[in-house]
Amino acid sequence: MKSLIQMIDEIALSHPDWPAVNDRGVIKTYGELKAASDGIAASLMARQLPAKAPLLVYTDQSFAAIATFLGCVKAGHAYIPVDSHSPNDRLTMIEAIAHPALVLATIPLPLALKTPTVEASALAAMMQEKAAAHNVALAADDNFYIIFTSGTTGQPKGVQISHANLISFVAWMASFDLPRRPRFLAQAPFSFDLSVMSLYPTLTAGGCLQILPKEKTDNLKTLFETLPHLPVDVWVSTPSFVDICLLSPLFDAVHYPALKQFYFCGEELTHATAEKLRARFPQAKLYNTYGPTEATVAVTAIEITDQVLADYARLPIGYAKPDTTMTLVPGTAREQDDQQVGELEIIGPSVSKGYLNRPEKTAAAFANTHGLRGYRTGDLGYIAEDGLIFYRGRTDFQIKLNGYRIELEEVDHYLNQAPMIRQAVAVPKYNAEHKVQQMLAYVVPAPGEEGGLALTKKIRTHLQGVMMPYMIPQRFIYRDTLPLTQNGKVAVKALISEVNA
Amino acid sequence: MDKKATVLSILNDLTGEDFTNNLDEDLFDSGLLDSMDTVQLLLQLQAQLGMAVPVSEFDRSQWNTPAKIIKQAEDAA
Numbered sequence: 001m002k003s004l005i006q007m008i009d010e011i012a013l014s015h016p017d018w019p020a021v022n023d024r025g026v027i028k029t030y031g032e033l034k035a036a037s038d039g040i041a042a043s044l045m046a047r048q049l050p051a052k053a054p055l056l057v058y059t060d061q062s063f064a065a066i067a068t069f070l071g072c073v074k075a076g077h078a079y080i081p082v083d084s085h086s087p088n089d090r091l092t093m094i095e096a097i098a099h100p101a102l103v104l105a106t107i108p109l110p111l112a113l114k115t116p117t118v119e120a121s122a123l124a125a126m127m128q129e130k131a132a133a134h135n136v137a138l139a140a141d142d143n144f145y146i147i148f149t150s151g152t153t154g155q156p157k158g159v160q161i162s163h164a165n166l167i168s169f170v171a172w173m174a175s176f177d178l179p180r181r182p183r184f185l186a187q188a189p190f191s192f193d194l195s196v197m198s199l200y201p202t203l204t205a206g207g208c209l210q211i212l213p214k215e216k217t218d219n220l221k222t223l224f225e226t227l228p229h230l231p232v233d234v235w236v237s238t239p240s241f242v243d244i245c246l247l248s249p250l251f252d253a254v255h256y257p258a259l260k261q262f263y264f265c266g267e268e269l270t271h272a273t274a275e276k277l278r279a280r281f282p283q284a285k286l287y288n289t290y291g292p293t294e295a296t297v298a299v300t301a302i303e304i305t306d307q308v309l310a311d312y313a314r315l316p317i318g319y320a321k322p323d324t325t326m327t328l329v330p331g332t333a334r335e336q337d338d339q340q341v342g343e344l345e346i347i348g349p350s351v352s353k354g355y356l357n358r359p360e361k362t363a364a365a366f367a368n369t370h371g372l373r374g375y376r377t378g379d380l381g382y383i384a385e386d387g388l389i390f391y392r393g394r395t396d397f398q399i400k401l402n403g404y405r406i407e408l409e410e411v412d413h414y415l416n417q418a419p420m421i422r423q424a425v426a427v428p429k430y431n432a433e434h435k436v437q438q439m440l441a442y443v444v445p446a447p448g449e450e451g452g453l454a455l456t457k458k459i460r461t462h463l464q465g466v467m468m469p470y471m472i473p474q475r476f477i478y479r480d481t482l483p484l485t486q487n488g489k490v491a492v493k494a495l496i497s498e499v500n501a
Numbered sequence: 502m503d504k505k506a507t508v509l510s511i512l513n514d515l516t517g518e519d520f521t522n523n524l525d526e527d528l529f530d531s532g533l534l535d536s537m538d539t540v541q542l543l544l545q546l547q548a549q550l551g552m553a554v555p556v557s558e559f560d561r562s563q564w565n566t567p568a569k570i571i572k573q574a575e576d577a578a
Contacts, residue, residue, distance in 0.1 A: 475517030
């Protein structure tokens, strides 16, 4: 089987002038991508790093990021993408867990790490180096990338995705009726595996990634100035992000005639959002997909047609991809509204080998079933007789907020470590469509502190230094005490009911 | 309820804070509002005040304090 790198390099050799990346209006070709990634690979190999050791890539969304990822893999190393908006603590924690052999920074690092580091200027020089083609053949089970997700005690978990895992996903995406040389939207940060849905399906099909970086999406004005000039024909985002775009009445087929397909992943696609999109883009195909990072981006999909909208008040997440089986974990099924709802397990070739250097966490969630890898998702679901799957919530305190996966217990961990807080608990607030709209924190202030705006700002400033911005609660509600269960734990479920009453 | 009270009530609902005495608080700098909250803010202004939302002209610097949002609401009349 051809490797993904071979597929991309073959395009570079036969069509070096084809556009590969639109980075803030600067078009980079396949020829340039190959030259830059070969240069990086040659420099990495000259360093004689320990074989197969992962490399940490600190980056924003840019051509340099993509060239660096490919360069790492060409030199025989998996890459760990860490987004530039990560707090310093997360960076050092990932460094401590992953033991990368080298850090490659496409933009300046906010702090010095213990690991030898290639700074942005040195990396740029590596990309300029004239190098012969480099490609250390990866074995199918070798890691291609490692993406860190949140963990319950503040310790992030590094999901190891092998070359075979990624090939299974990319081959499935290619089976959709993608446009020739597709122009995918690349909006998700590279530390979020939704970005992989754009990255490799585009580059292995000779398409062009249309980067929409965070600095453009932060402000609505710049977002709506930028978006009309991106020649995107395949849209990939969270439903939350398209909700922002739908705020503009001009976000429709008349103003975006090139948009042919929409793929959503990362959180529940609501009926309301899908309906609005069908009305605005009646000719476009709209797909709902589902999958945890642990099973490589997505493992189920369904086209949301008018018929599907008419048939289901809460949209299905689709059918499992052909090489994958979805079942309910034995013993977890319960009757709910005349349906058997249980914990979804994914079995197939895109399931990860587990968490990097975390054997206990790996053993708890992954298993070998009949020689294939299985992952227990922690997601509740119902599987209809024809194989159509419906999501029904979580088995634990994990939530999705704006597409980001958040463990409430991790948020609690950070809250309770804050010196100005005596006790606190994070509570999700749901909207009418079962989607988490906000995360609230119930807080008992530390002695000497008084609840109010001043304290909220103090807590926020503290949290910004230790946790990802998306994990920080939107609202802080101050109490003298928190309700407790009979076991003396904070009665989170009671607070969830109170907030969502 | 007048427009000022409506805006303050929407902001209270989104952030949990009463800005009656903090009308010049920078909502974005302090992290009290993020981009998804902005979506909610605009949708609520539309629903409760019938304000047509000029998203393509939504420049954060014109909407970053309660006082400025109240002014936007009053000017929209």
